[in-house]
Amino acid sequence: MILELADIRIQPGKNAEFEAAIQHGVKTIIAQAAGFEGWKVNRSIESPDRYVLQIFWTKLEDHTEAFRNGPLFPQWRGIVGPFFAAPPVVEHFELVAKSD
Amino acid sequence: MILELADIRIQPGKNAEFEAAIQHGVKTIIAQAAGFEGWKVNRSIESPDRYVLQIFWTKLEDHTEAFRNGPLFPQWRGIVGPFFAAPPVVEHFELVAKSD
Numbered sequence: 001m002i003l004e005l006a007d008i009r010i011q012p013g014k015n016a017e018f019e020a021a022i023q024h025g026v027k028t029i030i031a032q033a034a035g036f037e038g039w040k041v042n043r044s045i046e047s048p049d050r051y052v053l054q055i056f057w058t059k060l061e062d063h064t065e066a067f068r069n070g071p072l073f074p075q076w077r078g079i080v081g082p083f084f085a086a087p088p089v090v091e092h093f094e095l096v097a098k099s100d
Numbered sequence: 101m102i103l104e105l106a107d108i109r110i111q112p113g114k115n116a117e118f119e120a121a122i123q124h125g126v127k128t129i130i131a132q133a134a135g136f137e138g139w140k141v142n143r144s145i146e147s148p149d150r151y152v153l154q155i156f157w158t159k160l161e162d163h164t165e166a167f168r169n170g171p172l173f174p175q176w177r178g179i180v181g182p183f184f185a186a187p188p189v190v191e192h193f194e195l196v197a198k199s200d
Binding site for chain 1: 102103105119122123138139140141142143144145146147150151152160191192193194195196197198199
């Protein structure tokens with residue numbers, strides 16, 4: 001399993017609308033993608049315009065190829081993109097270790 | 101519950117030693133801290149010198165006050181600090197939503 005971590009900055013003051021939009025976007029669009037295994041979104045306490053979205057994929061290409069090059073990506077960006085203050089910074093991660 | 105997210109850059113080529121050290125440091129030092137509830141560490145696929153450490157705390161002050169001002173912090177930094185290429189970037193997060 002691969003972790004996609006997206007570091008997102010939104011336009012100030014749009015928190016409530018963005019939080020509704022991202023939940024709607026994940027549940028209705030990303031959840032349809034092949035290899036989607038789960039998700040989580042957190043808001044920064046120190047930087048309230050910053051969110052970290054974590055999405056779990058079966059394999060890297062489920063996100064980088066199938067999702068990004070398929071029809072779901074523009075639908076997702078149409079829902080959350082209007083809130084972005086900058087392009088999200090996205091990388092993918094492998095698990096090293098975690099608590100039991 | 102609060103998520104501490106630490107964005108870590110290590111010295112190139114030290115992955116195996118750092119991964120052993122961070123697991124040792126969390127399990128023997130941070131796990132002793134009041135309010136510690138769990139942890140996870142991931143390595144970036146695109147930037148292999150980048151790690152994201154997630155630590156779950158009962159409340160913000162368990163990390164920002166009790167841990168950082170107490171005797172465990174220098175012990176922890178003694179174990180993982182020698183591998184850092186730069187000071188880690190740390191913020192704290194509240195959960196907005198996640199999958200069931």
